[in-house]
Amino acid sequence: MDTVSYKTKNVNKVTATKSWLLVDAENETVGRLASKVAYLVRGKHKTAYTPHVDCGDNVVIINAEKVRFTGKKMDEKVYTRYTGYPGGQRFATPKMLLDKNPERLLEHAIGRMLPKTRLGDRLRRNVFIYAGAAHEQVAQNPQKVDLKKIKERP
Numbered sequence: 369m370d371t372v373s374y375k376t377k378n379v380n381k382v383t384a385t386k387s388w389l390l391v392d393a394e395n396e397t398v399g400r401l402a403s404k405v406a407y408l409v410r411g412k413h414k415t416a417y418t419p420h421v422d423c424g425d426n427v428v429i430i431n432a433e434k435v436r437f438t439g440k441k442m443d444e445k446v447y448t449r450y451t452g453y454p455g456g457q458r459f460a461t462p463k464m465l466l467d468k469n470p471e472r473l474l475e476h477a478i479g480r481m482l483p484k485t486r487l488g489d490r491l492r493r494n495v496f497i498y499a500g501a502a503h504e505q506v507a508q509n510p511q512k513v514d515l516k517k518i519k520e521r522p
Contacts, residue, residue, distance in 0.1 A: 377416040384411075384423040386494075388510035390503075391427055393474070394434040396515065398462075401435065402477035404518050409491050410482065413518070422490050428505045429497045433470040437462055447476070471497040 389408060393401055411417050411424030437445070447460045465473045474497050482488040496505060 379416045379418045379421050379423045381421060384421065386423070386425055388426045388428065388505060388508040390510035390512045391429045391515060392431055392512070393429050394431040396435055398435050398437055398473065398477050401429075401515065402474065402481055403520060404515050405429065405474075405478050405495065406481035407518065407520050408513070409478070409494050412520075420487065422487065422494070424491065424494060426494045426505075426508070426510075427496070428503050428508075428510050429474060429495065430501050430503055431499075432474050432497050433466060433499045435466075435470075435474065470499045 391401070391405060405427050407413060408427055409424045411422075414423060417423060436442075442462050445462055447462075447465065449458050449460075450456055451458060462473060475492075475495070478495055479488075479492050482491050496503065498504075
């Protein structure tokens, strides 16, 4: 029998080719931005995607304070957290988070779209979020990505 056989490529941390990507969050919707960034960080856009390995790219997000929500979510959505003390339940709206710490809003959204395992903890370290247009990863020469061209599912 004369057939072509293909072997499945399994990537490990030594053979993974990671690149640096730059995403401008200006006028982007939070949920859609977060899902596309999680897709890039996870490495699902690569042909050699391996689910149990950190084979995704490092993503730098700039202009985090200029993201937007659809509808009335900016005022009506509520983030709840608990300090651990009696009576320590705290509430915040996206407007309050954007005023105080805009990076935390995107960290929360992207982090919830990644696995809740040790791999997810490693992947969360591959996302760098900045409120302004300046970032510290200039030496890595990140390539600008147009999120409109990213399709999450083929």
